[in-house]
Every structure is written in C-alpha cells, then in structure tokens.
Amino acid sequence: MIPAFETYLRTNTDLSDEALQQITATTMTRTLQRNELLLQEGQICRHKTFIANGLLRTFGVREDGTEHIIQFSPEHSWTLDVESYDRQTPTSFNIAAIEKTDVLLWTKADFEYLLHTIPALKNLSQELISRNIYNSRQRIFTSISATPEEKYEDFIRTYPGLLQRLPLHMIASYLGISLKTLTRIRHTQVHK
C-alpha cells in the first residue's frame, strides 16, 4: 500500500526520494473492514488520512436515525473531519468503510511537521484544499438548484466509477433524495 502512495505522490508532486521517505516513515497503515468506522461521532479527529485502496463515506446521523452522506472518498484521495482536526473538538460526523479499505494515517503533529519541512507537500495540500472549496460551492449550488434527475446525472458525470461500487440507497442519501425517487429516475432513463 505504501508503493501505491509513493506512485500517487510522484504523479502529483516533484518530491525527492528523500522527502518521500520522510513522509512514509511517519505514517501508520490500517485496514478497515466493510462498515468499520474510522471516525465516530463524538470523537476527536486526530489523523490525516490517505485512502490507498477502497472507499470511505463521511456521514451524519439525524435524531431520527437517518444517515446522510456528505462525501465519498475513493482510493487516491484524502479525508478527515477538518473542523474536528483543526480545533481538536468532537466531531458530529462519522467516517466508515463502504468496502474493505486500506488507509495511511498521520497524526496532526507529524503531518504539520511534514508540511513545514516539505514545501511541495504543503503546495499539494493547499491545492487539494482549494479544489475542495470550489467543489463544495458547486455542490451547494447543485443541491439548491437542480432537480433530482439533474443531481443524479451530475453524480454520474462527476464520479462515473462510483456507480457500480455503491448501493443505490447511499447514492440517494448523498444526493438528498429518496431511494424511490432514484429508482424512478433510473427507470425513466433506461426507457428513454
């Protein structure tokens, strides 16, 4: 799993072998089983996480018990609860594996040290945060303005590889529509 991460870094930065070595020397690896939690509501998020293989979901649970997914994190992406991590306060979200997932983890102190000593990593990190901000804004815009069908089409266009890997109820949850509405949309599209 570390060779995959090194390939990822070489593809996305011009880090030296020494820097790569420094980064991977401070990481911990962990394998999550399907449905196993990486982070649970009420906990403090203490790690920056890179998904080497697999798929995670970040979700909140309302008082009525319903789960609403705000983010999927497939391999070769990073995840964490940024507010809990920054402020070291308990999170109100959960992060769980949708399928068996291998992750790399760095403590906040270790990762901040790496950012401080490896400018290319800091640049990569900053670029990913920026892109996250742009995507969030687009997500808000789509969420308040699109029809359920347009949301599904946007999802397929944006994450074509995720469709086969997710149960429909999770996609519906992520889009903020019901499973029934989603299957109606799919039926209509198949018969167009």
Place this chain on the structure above:
Amino acid sequence: MIPAFETYLRTNTDLSDEALQQITATTMTRTLQRNELLLQEGQICRHKTFIANGLLRTFGVREDGTEHIIQFSPEHSWTLDVESYDRQTPTSFNIAAIEKTDVLLWTKADFEYLLHTIPALKNLSQELISRNIYNSRQRIFTSISATPEEKYEDFIRTYPGLLQRLPLHMIASYLGISLKTLTRIRHTQVHK
C-alpha cells in the same frame, strides 16, 4: 467607511497602527446601488472585497433564467469568487448588492503582499477561510437532510438579522425551496 473597517480589524486582530495604515493605504472604496453588480458571470474576479456597510448576494443563474443564491454577505464580512480569484479564470457566479452597499477592494497582488508582510492579517484570513469551510460542510449537510421547515428555522437561527432585510423570494432561493413553500411554512408557524 474606513474607520468602520479599522474598528473591525482592531476587534478581530491585534494589528499595529502601522499595519492598519498599510492595509487601508492599498484599498479602493466603492459604493454599489441596489441591484448593482460587483461581479458578473464571465468576468474574472480580480479583487478581495470587504463589506463595510450593506448586503451582497452571490448567485448563479441557470439556463432557464432562475437565480439561485448561494451566499449572503452582510457588513463586516468578506466576499469574492474564490475559484475565479485564485485561478484568474472567468466566474460562473454573480455578486450583486441587495441594498446600497459600501465595499473596500484590494487587488490580488496587493492583498497577497499584505498577507505576506502582515502575519496577523494572514492568520485572520486563514481563520475566516477555515470557518467558511466548516460552514459550507454544515450547509451541505442541512441541504441534503433537512425538511424545508427545518431549513427555514436554521436560517433564522443562523442569520437572525437578515430576515427583515431580505425579500422572501431571496430567502427561498438561498434555501432551495419555492416562495410558495416558504410562505406556507411561515403561515403554519404564525398559527402554531
């Protein structure tokens, strides 16, 4: 308008008078009339904006002509189209005044220089960006999980001062519901 900005900075940072002077020396001021555009779809966002007095809205327009508001910016807040500003690419959003509004503007080069030379300003800026990220995530969660009534209640709780300053159709647009639904909700609440 600059004294108000200086009060804002003194309240939120421990900047020296010299730093304050440096910041205000590089700003431009502008007054927007009601409904006047600060930024228009297709333009490049070239300024960081502080709202000294008044109220702005950031919105997108769909192909069918409908306007969907993703953000309100009252006095003593900052705004810009961050993606257009960072990448110097044309924006797909608009920023307009809801009422007569006084703003302070810095070019990207000037503001980056200020961030570089005034650590307290950089810290303030970073803190505001972080808070923006947390709020956006909460907004996404509310948007996909809450009923229209819960969205309205959340809006009132989060921005109590804005209710009187906005027409209902703008609040409905921001919440992603119709004016009809919003007036139904208000009717039901009044008669509870």
Place this chain on the structure above:
DNA sequence: GGAAAAAGTGGTCATTTGACCATATTTTGT
C-alpha cells in the same frame, strides 16, 4: 406625495416525492 413596482399571501390544481410493502435477484459470509 403619489404612481409604479415589488412583495406577501391565499386559492387552486397538477406533478412530484417519499413511505410502506412485496417480490425477485444479487451479494455476502460462513
């Protein structure tokens, strides 16, 4: 101050959505 524009609300109706249940198929786990 007054005309025009905008806003707020109520009525009506068609459409859409979501909940619940049942059935068949697929996937998971041992």
Place this chain on the structure above:
DNA sequence: ACAAAATATGGTCAAATGACCACTTTTTCC
C-alpha cells in the same frame, strides 16, 4: 455451496411541493 442478508424494482397511496393567478399591502423611486 448454500443460507442469510442486502439490494433493486414495482405497486400503491398520501403528503408535499411548485406553478400560476389574483388581490392587498408595502416599498421604492421620482
């Protein structure tokens, strides 16, 4: 390999939503 669990879809129905129109009130603009 097979039983159990999970998923996907269809049917049904009630509730919610949004569009359109009309009227009254409030705000804006000159």
